[in-house]
Amino acid sequence: MYYVNFVFIGIVVGSVYALFGLGLTVVYKATRVPNFAQGAIGTTVAFVFYKLWAGSGIRLALREHSGFYFQIPFLGGHSWARFSFQPPALPAWAAFVVAMLVAAALGLIVSRIMRPFSRATTVSLMIVSFGIFTVLLGLAYNTFSGYQTQVHSLIPIDKTTTHTFHGFFFNNEQLMIIAVTLALTVAVAAFFRRTHLGVAIRAVADDRQVSQLLGIKADTVSNVSWVLGSMLAGIAGILITPLIGLDLLTLSNLIVLGFVASLFGGFRSLIGTLGGGLVLGVIEQLVIASPIGKLSGLPPLQDAVAFVVIVALLMLRPKWIFSGIRVDEESGVGGAAVTFGGQAPAEDRFRAWLRKGPALWLILQDWKTARWVLGLGGMAAVMVIPIFTTGYWSTVLATGIIFTLVGLSLVILTGWAGQVSLAQYAFVGVGAYTAAILSGTAHLPFWLVVPLTVLISVPFSLLIGIPSLRLRGFFLALVTLAFAVAVDTDLFLANAVETHNSVQWITHGGTTHRPFSYTSEVFYMGLAVALACFFVAYNLRRSRTARAFLALRDSEPTAIVFGINPTAYKLLAFCIGGGVAAAAGAVFAYLYVNMDPTSFLFIYGVAFIGYGILTGIAELLGAVLVGFLFAVLPQILATPVNGVNQTIPILTGALLVITIYSYPSGQAGFLKRLVRPDDETEQILTATEFSPAVGGAPTALSGNGGGEAHAAGADGSPGQRERGR
Amino acid sequence: MPETDQAPLLELHGVDAGYGAVQVLRSVDLVVQPGEVVALLGTNGAGKSTILKVVSGLMHPWAGTVSFGGEDISRWQPEQTVRAGITQVPGGRGLLPNLTVLENLQMGAHSIRRDRARTKRSIARVCDVFPRLGERRKQLAGTLSGGEAQMLALGRAFVLEPKLMMIDELSLGLAPTIVQGLVDVLHDMNEAGMALLLVEQHANLALSVTDHAYFLEKGQIRFDGRSQELLERDDLLRSVFLAGATVGA
Numbered sequence: 001m002y003y004v005n006f007v008f009i010g011i012v013v014g015s016v017y018a019l020f021g022l023g024l025t026v027v028y029k030a031t032r033v034p035n036f037a038q039g040a041i042g043t044t045v046a047f048v049f050y051k052l053w054a055g056s057g058i059r060l061a062l063r064e065h066s067g068f069y070f071q072i073p074f075l076g077g078h079s080w081a082r083f084s085f086q087p088p089a090l091p092a093w094a095a096f097v098v099a100m101l102v103a104a105a106l107g108l109i110v111s112r113i114m115r116p117f118s119r120a121t122t123v124s125l126m127i128v129s130f131g132i133f134t135v136l137l138g139l140a141y142n143t144f145s146g147y148q149t150q151v152h153s154l155i156p157i158d159k160t161t162t163h164t165f166h167g168f169f170f171n172n173e174q175l176m177i178i179a180v181t182l183a184l185t186v187a188v189a190a191f192f193r194r195t196h197l198g199v200a201i202r203a204v205a206d207d208r209q210v211s212q213l214l215g216i217k218a219d220t221v222s223n224v225s226w227v228l229g230s231m232l233a234g235i236a237g238i239l240i241t242p243l244i245g246l247d248l249l250t251l252s253n254l255i256v257l258g259f260v261a262s263l264f265g266g267f268r269s270l271i272g273t274l275g276g277g278l279v280l281g282v283i284e285q286l287v288i289a290s291p292i293g294k295l296s297g298l299p300p301l302q303d304a305v306a307f308v309v310i311v312a313l314l315m316l317r318p319k320w321i322f323s324g325i326r327v328d329e330e331s332g333v334g335g336a337a338v339t340f341g342g343q344a345p346a347e348d349r350f351r352a353w354l355r356k357g358p359a360l361w362l363i364l365q366d367w368k369t370a371r372w373v374l375g376l377g378g379m380a381a382v383m384v385i386p387i388f389t390t391g392y393w394s395t396v397l398a399t400g401i402i403f404t405l406v407g408l409s410l411v412i413l414t415g416w417a418g419q420v421s422l423a424q425y426a427f428v429g430v431g432a433y434t435a436a437i438l439s440g441t442a443h444l445p446f447w448l449v450v451p452l453t454v455l456i457s458v459p460f461s462l463l464i465g466i467p468s469l470r471l472r473g474f475f476l477a478l479v480t481l482a483f484a485v486a487v488d489t490d491l492f493l494a495n496a497v498e499t500h501n502s503v504q505w506i507t508h509g510g511t512t513h514r515p516f517s518y519t520s521e522v523f524y525m526g527l528a529v530a531l532a533c534f535f536v537a538y539n540l541r542r543s544r545t546a547r548a549f550l551a552l553r554d555s556e557p558t559a560i561v562f563g564i565n566p567t568a569y570k571l572l573a574f575c576i577g578g579g580v581a582a583a584a585g586a587v588f589a590y591l592y593v594n595m596d597p598t599s600f601l602f603i604y605g606v607a608f609i610g611y612g613i614l615t616g617i618a619e620l621l622g623a624v625l626v627g628f629l630f631a632v633l634p635q636i637l638a639t640p641v642n643g644v645n646q647t648i649p650i651l652t653g654a655l656l657v658i659t660i661y662s663y664p665s666g667q668a669g670f671l672k673r674l675v676r677p678d679d680e681t682e683q684i685l686t687a688t689e690f691s692p693a694v695g696g697a698p699t700a701l702s703g704n705g706g707g708e709a710h711a712a713g714a715d716g717s718p719g720q721r722e723r724g725r
Numbered sequence: 726m727p728e729t730d731q732a733p734l735l736e737l738h739g740v741d742a743g744y745g746a747v748q749v750l751r752s753v754d755l756v757v758q759p760g761e762v763v764a765l766l767g768t769n770g771a772g773k774s775t776i777l778k779v780v781s782g783l784m785h786p787w788a789g790t791v792s793f794g795g796e797d798i799s800r801w802q803p804e805q806t807v808r809a810g811i812t813q814v815p816g817g818r819g820l821l822p823n824l825t826v827l828e829n830l831q832m833g834a835h836s837i838r839r840d841r842a843r844t845k846r847s848i849a850r851v852c853d854v855f856p857r858l859g860e861r862r863k864q865l866a867g868t869l870s871g872g873e874a875q876m877l878a879l880g881r882a883f884v885l886e887p888k889l890m891m892i893d894e895l896s897l898g899l900a901p902t903i904v905q906g907l908v909d910v911l912h913d914m915n916e917a918g919m920a921l922l923l924v925e926q927h928a929n930l931a932l933s934v935t936d937h938a939y940f941l942e943k944g945q946i947r948f949d950g951r952s953q954e955l956l957e958r959d960d961l962l963r964s965v966f967l968a969g970a971t972v973g974a
Contacts, residue, residue: 196831196838199824203832206821213781213815214881215807215836 004168006289007282012174013243013302014261014281015181019236020254021261021273022185023229028267029192030201030225033114033125034474036606037133038233039255041106043248044136045234046241047144049099050151054089057152058246068143092154099238100231106136107230111223116661118208118218122474123420127613128660130606133252134653137603140248142650148247154239177239181274184232189270191228201225249601253303256485256602259478260306263313280309307479307486311467314475378628394519396632398591401526402428404627405584406608407615408530408537413577414609415618416546418553419468419570422605423480424581426487429600430460431585433492436595446590450529453586454579461578465571472556484602492597519591526587533580537620540576549573607649610656732795734759734920735780735811735889739789742779749775751944752789757889762911762921764931764952767941773924774816776941777891780922781813782806794888808836812882816893816924820874820881822867826858829866833881844884851880854910872903879907883914890914891922896930908934932956 020042027035050056051068067086090098110132117128153173155161161172192198203211204221212218236258237251244250257280264276284302292301409424434453438444444452467479540546548569551559556566589595611630616622630648735757742750749772757763767773778784780791782803791799793809801809812833821829830851834844852859855876861869866877875895882890895911896904912934915921925931932938932952939949 196835199828199831200835202824203821203828206823207819209783210815210819210821211832212783212803213807213813213819214832215804216832217802217804 003286003289006285008168008170008174010282010285011278012177012281013240013285014278015177016236016240016243016277017254017257017261017280018274018277019181019184019232019239020258021265021277022188022270023232023236024255024258024262025265025267025270025273026188026225026232027229028262030205031111031114031118031125031222032122032205033117033129034122034259034267034478035110035229036126036129036255037110037136038229038258039252040133040136040140041103041110041230042233042237042254043251044106044140044144044237045099045103045230046237046251047140047246047248048102049095049234049238050241050246051144052087052090052095052098053092054095055092055152058149096238099234103230103234104227107227108223110230111219111226113657114226115219115222118222120660123477124660126474126477127609128657130610131653131656131660134607134610134649134656136653137248137252138649138653144248148245148250150245151242153242173242180235180239181277184235185270185274188228188232192270197221197224249603252603253485253489256303256310256482257306260310260313260482263310263478280306283309301490303482303486303488304490307482310482311479314471314479315467394517394523395591398519398523398526398587400627400631401523401530402584402588402591402627403611403631404623405530405533405587406581407612407623407626408533408620409577409580409584410608410612411617411620411623412537412540412549412580413573414612415616415622416541416553417549417570417573417577419573419577420473420477420609421464421480421574421577422477422602422609423464423484423487424577425605425608426484426600426602427457427460427578427581428585428588429487429492429597430457430578431582432589432592432595432600433585434582435586435589439589446525450583450586453582457578457582457585458575460582461574462571465574465578468570468574469567481602481606484605488597488600488602492600522587522591525590529583529587533583534620534623537580541620545569545572607652610652614652614655614659733757733792734761734794735922736792737776737780737789738792740776740779740786740791741788742775742784742786744784748787749944750779750786753941753944753946755939755946755949757920757922759888760915760918760920761937762915762923762935764935764938765922765924765941766926766928766931766938769926771941772944773941774893775944777813777893777922777924780806780891781811804836807885810885810888812885812887812890814875814878814882814890814892814895816897819893820866820869820877822865824866825863826866826869826877827862829877829881830858830862830884833884836885847884847886851884854883854913855880871899872906875899875903875907879910887919889920889922891924893924894926895923896925896927904930929956 020038023042024035024038027033027038050058067084113132114125114128117125120128155171155173155176157171157173163170192202200211200216201221201224203214203216204218208218211221236254240254241251257277260280261273261277264279265272265274284305287301287305406424406428409427410421413419413421413424431453434456435449438449438452439446464480464483468476471479548559548564551562551564552566552569560566588599592599607630608626611626612622615625615629630652633648733756735755737753737755740750740753741748753772753776755763755765755776765773765776775784779786780793780798782798782801782805786799789799790797793806793811796809798806798809821832824832827848830848831838831844834847837843837847852862857873858877858880861873866874869877879892882892892911895907899907908930911921921935923931923935932955935952937949938952938955940947
């Protein structure tokens, strides 16, 4: 009976995973979008429901924070830019109706945003959905306040609703969750099989253009599936909130589990998704029930289980899942990304606008000189500031260094080697805890801690590096995301790790002998680490190794034909990327001395991909911009809202969507293009992973192809030379 | 331009079109009379499929007009042109591979989906024409053989009993006997009053089954005339296709 209870709870929890997965599958089936924003949509809908529902208990728990707020972003939280609104308390059904309307509205909005990307590769679509996720979560923080709270169950749990049967416990709420999931799965499956609209959705998923030729309005059909997917996410969010509490991040986390469920169904079969959710829930509960789960000091292991399951599924690739999707050539998983032209490249329009010459551009006409002046001047300023200021600004600048290093790790791993990793910030955490153990517990000095930290990060890098040998693009990203979530919620919370959370100060001795404050010391030490990393990276870029990375990124088969060993180079890229991020983690540990596991939330890793793309993910300069724009600038503009400054996330997410729209390859970088709009080379480095959304035909025809040969000549990498012809 | 007293069914007048900044079609004039079978010939990349896209509303012309039954349809969306009676057999079969044969046919009847009786009747008629489709109605379209797939594509475009059917590469990758079978079916459909616009690279086949032919080269109509006459003047054909071939090589 002991295990039966756990299995039952597993089925309940798994049902909710399945519901999340169902929404993901519906959206993916119809639009090929791996919708990372799904969790945020579900969360938002759940917040709306519980804030409106009179019986949620939230009004008592949160008092004045129980309502809705809106603060116009970017205005620094002045009182005249803030509105609050205490909604009427509604009965459950009315709250549900409103929540579903909100879900539908969100679905329509996302559908509209996604419309221009209908021909993009899966990876580009994924990144756009990150952008939407970031904006949505930022707005949700803005509107709901970040306070966590418990809510009452949908069916009050008391003697009449709880049942015992020979030591087997269950209650009506659990039964309801299972029943709702089963009913919705069957209903949605029947909708796709039996109704004309459902078949039309599948038709558009199969081939958008052919469906249009048959008279199907593809946009309308996409809208329907987005609305359906959002509603399913909303229902899942509403159902699970009483079990895990009302919290923006915890709920958004569930997306990973939803993806695992979807993966079981091959992102295609709804019944498979249901089964996947249930299997995942049951495995997770059995692990918790087993002797492993009883070990003291372990956190709940569901995310670690999800990581293992996701890697196992993707590595073993059971036929029943992968008959329909091609993991290897995943750029256009499912539907072929047909390259029928149509839209004028947004890039041309943007460039034409730039040429007309806004003031900024005129100033930067002589950018070649200006960038040296700006760069050196900025560098000098950055170096000097910590000497003259107190801890605050040196902390900010040291954070800038950490961000820059994470940016650098992405430049090498994603920009050069083409491996999309959402886990780079998790490596900062790995590095930070390693440094804490080496310094705080083993009492090693700083100059030993940093290289050792880098070394110790290697096995962690291999953990996601090895799956990368068989996976690309979106699926690889999924594995790295699962890794990041597992590390963030399980590894760092494990007692064995968490107790080692502080480093020794870099220098010993009393404060009287210090020329600078402690944080300034960390800043200069960090600067030294960063300069070392950049020195290595700068030279790496000119080496045969980096050319092999680029070749692998652009065309793996071609690279192999030219004698490049993909296994060795991919693993090397992961190790270098992980090592740089771990070095950043060591600096982090010294900077904050006492760490808190929530410093390394998986969403930072997601954010960093966005940062990288905004600043130019294939450029060393881009990494520096990451540090400046996302660590330093926000502090200059900062006015935290509800404890978290949401301006930057919202802005970043929106810019991310625009960037992918304008530069589908994701490698040019919005900001870089702003200052060097005529630089053709970057846009040409269009990897298969990040290949153009608008389709090869228009790009190739619009005369940019000429630059391709130029880039190939400059790099001399076989892959690119091949492409250049 | 053939002069007839009837009003043309489809008329393209001075059509320019292209992708992004690249112009593909240059001042294309083309006429299909009601019940006529017209061939559109040209080498790879000449712009044949682009003309079909412009007619069906997937693309809109930069300049010039497209009219159908006397009505200007230049700015119409695909769903409007389908409803007006223009259907297309897309190049490369263009089936919906993960839908069953029956579902493919149902999607072909999308514009009349509210009239269930008519949908049923139309699909039953297509299955009469192509009994093989009826036998395989539950099978996924992606698993059909090449000839069956082309039958399905034709059948699906025929569900609506269009006034004009446009076919992109009927013969591509099919055995001659199968092509002959399809041509016979098309002949019957044409007898019943349906006009046909046949895009082909296979010039001899196209000229032998059509009334009128247009030759497209680099987005421009090079010449046009009665198919029968063109078939006898193989010097003309050779000049087009060989010239195209040398440029392409």
